[in-house]
Amino acid sequence: MSLGTSDTLVYLIAIPLFSSAFLLLGGRALDRVGHLIGTAASASSFVVALIELNKMFARDAESRGVTQHLFTWINVGSFQVDATLLLDQLSICFVLLITGVGTLIHIYSISYMAHDIDRRRFFAFLNLFIAAMLLLVLGNSYLNLYVGWEGVGLASYLLIGFWNQKPTYATAAKKAFVANRVGDVGLSLAVMIAFVQFGSVTFDGVAKGIAAGSASSTALNAMGAAILLAAVGKSAQFPLQAWLGDAMAGPTPVSALIHAATMVTAGVYLISRSNFVFDNAPTAQLLVVIVGAVTLLFGAVIGMAKDDIKKALAASTMSQIGYMILATGLGPAGYAFAMMHLLTHGFFKAGMFLGAGSVMHGMNDEVDMRKYGALRKVMPITFATFGLGYLAIIGIPPFAGFYSKDKIIETAFNAGGSKGIILGCVTLLGAAITAFYMTRVMLMTFFGTKRWDSAAHPHESPWLMTVPMIFLAIGSITAGFIFSNGDRLKNFLAPVVDKEHHEHETELLAPIVVTGLAMFAVAIGISIAFAKYGRKTIPASAPTDVTVWTKVARRDLLQDDFNESVFMRPGQSLTRVLAFLDKRVVDGAVSGVGAMTLRLAGDLRKTQTGYVRSYALLILLGTVAILTAILVVTL
Amino acid sequence: MNFAAIVQDQSSQAEAVLFYLLAPITVLSAVGMLLVKKAVHSALLLAAVMISLAIFYILNEAPFLGIVQIIVYTGAVMMLFLFILMLVGVDSADSLVETIKGQRILGIIAAVGVGGLLIALVSRGNLGHRFFGLEMANGEGNVQGIAKLIFGQYVWPFEVVSALLITAALGAMVLAHREPDSDKKDQRALSEDRVRQNSQPVAGLPGPGTFARHNAVDIPALLPDGTAADLSVSDVIAARGHLAKPGDFKFIETSDDDREGN
Amino acid sequence: MNPMNYIYLSCILFSLGAAGVLLRRNAIVVFMCIELMLNAANLAFVTFSRMNGTLDGQIVAFFTMVVAACEVVVGLAIIVTIYRSRRSASVDDARLLRL
Numbered sequence: 001m002s003l004g005t006s007d008t009l010v011y012l013i014a015i016p017l018f019s020s021a022f023l024l025l026g027g028r029a030l031d032r033v034g035h036l037i038g039t040a041a042s043a044s045s046f047v048v049a050l051i052e053l054n055k056m057f058a059r060d061a062e063s064r065g066v067t068q069h070l071f072t073w074i075n076v077g078s079f080q081v082d083a084t085l086l087l088d089q090l091s092i093c094f095v096l097l098i099t100g101v102g103t104l105i106h107i108y109s110i111s112y113m114a115h116d117i118d119r120r121r122f123f124a125f126l127n128l129f130i131a132a133m134l135l136l137v138l139g140n141s142y143l144n145l146y147v148g149w150e151g152v153g154l155a156s157y158l159l160i161g162f163w164n165q166k167p168t169y170a171t172a173a174k175k176a177f178v179a180n181r182v183g184d185v186g187l188s189l190a191v192m193i194a195f196v197q198f199g200s201v202t203f204d205g206v207a208k209g210i211a212a213g214s215a216s217s218t219a220l221n222a223m224g225a226a227i228l229l230a231a232v233g234k235s236a237q238f239p240l241q242a243w244l245g246d247a248m249a250g251p252t253p254v255s256a257l258i259h260a261a262t263m264v265t266a267g268v269y270l271i272s273r274s275n276f277v278f279d280n281a282p283t284a285q286l287l288v289v290i291v292g293a294v295t296l297l298f299g300a301v302i303g304m305a306k307d308d309i310k311k312a313l314a315a316s317t318m319s320q321i322g323y324m325i326l327a328t329g330l331g332p333a334g335y336a337f338a339m340m341h342l343l344t345h346g347f348f349k350a351g352m353f354l355g356a357g358s359v360m361h362g363m364n365d366e367v368d369m370r371k372y373g374a375l376r377k378v379m380p381i382t383f384a385t386f387g388l389g390y391l392a393i394i395g396i397p398p399f400a401g402f403y404s405k406d407k408i409i410e411t412a413f414n415a416g417g418s419k420g421i422i423l424g425c426v427t428l429l430g431a432a433i434t435a436f437y438m439t440r441v442m443l444m445t446f447f448g449t450k451r452w453d454s455a456a457h458p459h460e461s462p463w464l465m466t467v468p469m470i471f472l473a474i475g476s477i478t479a480g481f482i483f484s485n486g487d488r489l490k491n492f493l494a495p496v497v498d499k500e501h502h503e504h505e506t507e508l509l510a511p512i513v514v515t516g517l518a519m520f521a522v523a524i525g526i527s528i529a530f531a532k533y534g535r536k537t538i539p540a541s542a543p544t545d546v547t548v549w550t551k552v553a554r555r556d557l558l559q560d561d562f563n564e565s566v567f568m569r570p571g572q573s574l575t576r577v578l579a580f581l582d583k584r585v586v587d588g589a590v591s592g593v594g595a596m597t598l599r600l601a602g603d604l605r606k607t608q609t610g611y612v613r614s615y616a617l618l619i620l621l622g623t624v625a626i627l628t629a630i631l632v633v634t635l
Numbered sequence: 636m637n638f639a640a641i642v643q644d645q646s647s648q649a650e651a652v653l654f655y656l657l658a659p660i661t662v663l664s665a666v667g668m669l670l671v672k673k674a675v676h677s678a679l680l681l682a683a684v685m686i687s688l689a690i691f692y693i694l695n696e697a698p699f700l701g702i703v704q705i706i707v708y709t710g711a712v713m714m715l716f717l718f719i720l721m722l723v724g725v726d727s728a729d730s731l732v733e734t735i736k737g738q739r740i741l742g743i744i745a746a747v748g749v750g751g752l753l754i755a756l757v758s759r760g761n762l763g764h765r766f767f768g769l770e771m772a773n774g775e776g777n778v779q780g781i782a783k784l785i786f787g788q789y790v791w792p793f794e795v796v797s798a799l800l801i802t803a804a805l806g807a808m809v810l811a812h813r814e815p816d817s818d819k820k821d822q823r824a825l826s827e828d829r830v831r832q833n834s835q836p837v838a839g840l841p842g843p844g845t846f847a848r849h850n851a852v853d854i855p856a857l858l859p860d861g862t863a864a865d866l867s868v869s870d871v872i873a874a875r876g877h878l879a880k881p882g883d884f885k886f887i888e889t890s891d892d893d894r895e896g897n
Numbered sequence: 898m899n900p901m902n903y904i905y906l907s908c909i910l911f912s913l914g915a916a917g918v919l920l921r922r923n924a925i926v927v928f929m930c931i932e933l934m935l936n937a938a939n940l941a942f943v944t945f946s947r948m949n950g951t952l953d954g955q956i957v958a959f960f961t962m963v964v965a966a967c968e969v970v971v972g973l974a975i976i977v978t979i980y981r982s983r984r985s986a987s988v989d990d991a992r993l994l995r996l
Contacts, residue, residue, distance in 0.1 A: 613738060624745055681933060684936070685936060745919065753912070784952055785956060800967055
C-alpha cells in the first residue's frame, strides 16, 4: 500500500493542543469564554477530519493512506525516530469517532458543568485529551503512539481526579494511572523488541521486517504478549480491570468520552494496528482471545450486581470491550468486526452515559438506582435516547449493536474446532447476561414506582444536554446498518488489516442460525430481568439475604481484594524491607566508614602525647627496625 | 714524650691492660650517670667518662685529640654544664617514678636492641681484619699530620665550623640576655627616695668607731643586751683583773644647748 | 688486642646514651646523655682512623667536638631561657603540642 503525503494532518492535533494550553495559561480571565473556545477547538478538529475523509474517498482503495513528516525526533546512532503522522483507513475511523463524539460531549459539558467554577479547566483537560488521543491514533510508529498513549493516561488522571477536593476521587485517579502504568511496561517492551528485531519502530518497518522473516516466532509472540499487556492496561481488561469502576469518580462527560468511547478503546486500536504481529504469533493471539473472553464474562457478572448506574455502565463497557478484544484475536477476519463494534459502541455507550448524566443532573447527582424509578414520564428525551442505546447494546435488530455483535459471535463460532465452539458459547452467554443487566438498569431507572428522595425534583435537562444525546441516539440507530451493509466497513478497512482478503474458510453455523441463537439468548435475559425487576417492587436498599455469588459480584468479583493481597501488601512489605536496608545497611555502611575513620583517628591521636621522650622512643624504635632489616637482609 | 713509641712498643700488652681496665670503668660511669638521682653527680660521672675516653684516644695514637678532649670537652663543656646546673638548681633531683606508661620498659628494650644490633652488625662486617696503624700518618708527628689535613684538605669545613662557633656564641648571648624587669634606679633617684622616706638619717649612718669613746684593750665590747662580751678581751687581762667596766664610759645625757656647743 | 673492642665499647656507650635520653627527665641530664652519644661516635671515628691508617677519622672527630661544643652552648642557653620562664627544667613539662 503506497502512502501519499499531506500538509494538513497536523491541524487535527495542533488545534486542540493549543487550545488546551491557551485555556490553562489564560487563567481566570478566560472563565467566561473557556467552554466556548474548547468546544470550538474540538469542532474545528472534526471539520478537518471530515475534510480528510473526503480527500480519502477521492483516492483509490489501495493508496488511501497519507503521512505528514513533522520533524526528526530522535537521531541516535542506528536508532532514528521521526515525528510523523499517518492517516489511513484505520486511523480515520478513530479520528472521526474521537472528534465527532468528542465535540458532542464538549457541547453537553457546557451545560453539565455550568455550575462548576473550574469549567474552563475542565475544557482545557478535555482538549488535551482530544489532542493526545489523536496523536495516539495518528502516530506512524510505536514510539509516536506511546507519546499519545501517555498523554491520554495523563488526561484521564487529570479528569478522573477533577474534583480532587474529595480524597476518594483523587485516589481513584491515582489508581487508574497506576494500573495504566503497569500496562505501559508492555508497550515499552514491545518497542524494545521491535527495535532489536527489526531495527525500526514504525508500523511500516515492523510489517516489512516480519514479512521478510527477520524475527523468530518467540520474539513475535513476546512482542504480541507485550502489546496485549499494554492493551489490557489501557482498556481495563482482565487482569488490569480494577480501575474502571473507580474511574466513575470523574464527571459524567469524562466517563462518556474517555471511559466509554475512546481511551478504553485505544487497546483495541493498538492490537488492530499490530495485526501483522498477531497474525504471525499464534500464541499471542490465543492469549488475546482468552483475555477477551474472560473479561467479557467478568464485566457482565459485575454489571448484574451494581446499583450505581455509572458503575453498572462501566462494567458494561468492560464487557463490551472484551467482545472487541476477543474479535481482534480471531485473526484477519475479526479486526473489521472489532472496529465496527467499537464504533457502534462509541455511539450507544456514550449516549447512555450522557443519559445517565442527565438523570443524575435531574436527581441532584444521585447515582443509586434504587432511588430512581418511573423517570420516563418526567424525562422523556433522556428516556428515549437512553432506551435507543439500550436496544442497541443488547443487540435488537435493526439497531447498531445487533449488526456488530452478531458478526463477532459468528466469527467466534467460525474460528474452528473446540476453540470456536467455546468462544461462541461464551459470546452467547455474554449476550444473555448483557441483556439481563441492561434491562435491569432500564427497569430500575425509568419504570416501576417512584422511589425518589424527598428532596428530588427530577426534570428534563436543558437543550445543550439533550441535543448531543439525540445525535448519539441517531448513531445508535443507523450506524450498524451503514457499516455492515454490503460489508462496507470491512472492505474499507481491508487494505490495512486484511491484505490478503481472507474469506471465511470454515462456516460452522450458518449466519441465520447464529442470529437465531443470539436472539434467543437475549430473550432469555430480558425475561429473567423482567421477572425479577419488572413485576416485583424494588427494595429501597440493597437486600442482604442474597446468594454468595451476588455478594461476590457486588464486591466486583473480589478484584480489589485480590490486588490488595497479592500486590499491595507484599509490595508494601518489600518497600519497608528496602527502606530498612537502605537506612541500616547502605546508610550504615556509609556512616560506618565515617565512624570508623573517626575511631581510627581517635586511636591514632593517642600517639601524639606531647612528651618529647615518647617521640624519642619512637625514633629509637624506628632505628631498631631499620637495623633489624639490615641484619635480616645481610643474613 | 713520644706517645706513639710507647703505644707501638707495648701495643698489645699495655694497650690491652689499659683497655680492659678502663673500659669497665667507662661503662660503669655511664651507667651510673643514668641512674643517679642528683644531676650534679651525673655531670661528674660524665666527666669521668670523658677523661677515660681521652685516654682511649691517646691509646689509639691520637694524642692531640686526647688532650683536646680533656681541655675542651671535660674542661669547657662539662664546666658549662656545671654552671648551668648551678643556675637551675644544684639540688634538683628527678624522682625515679616514671610518668609515661611503658616508657621505661620500651626505652630499655629499644636501647638494648640498638646496642645489640649495632654490635651484631658491626661484628658481621670484615672491619677488624685490616689494621694499618698510624705510624705512617703520624710520621711527622700527630699534630703536624692533623694540621696538614685541617689546613689542606679540610680547610673549607674548618672555616664553616668557625663561622658556626661565632654564631653559637652570638646565639647564646641573645638567648641568655634578659632585659631588666624594671628600670634600675640611678644614684640620684635612690637619694631622693632616701630623703623622702625619712627612715634613716639623710647623711647616712655614722661609720664604725664614730661614737667610740675608748678603744683600749681592757674594755670589753657590749653585747646587744648590754652585757659584756667575754670574747672581746684577752683572757690574760681578765685573769689579771684589769678589766675596765664599760659602764664607766656610759654616754651622758646632756641638754640640747650642750649638744650644740659640743 | 683487637681494635674492634673499641668499636664495641663505642656501641655500648651509644646505647647507654640513647637509654639516658629516653629515661631521664631533667633536661640537662638528657643533654649530657646526648653528649655521651657524641663521644661514643668520636671514639669510633678515632678507632677507624687508626685501623685505616689515615688521619681523616681524627679530623672528623675534631670537627665533631667543635660542633658539639657549639651545640652545648646554644642548647644550654635555651634550657636556661626555658627555666627562667617556666621555673622547671623537666622535659616532661613542655608538652603543650599534644592532641
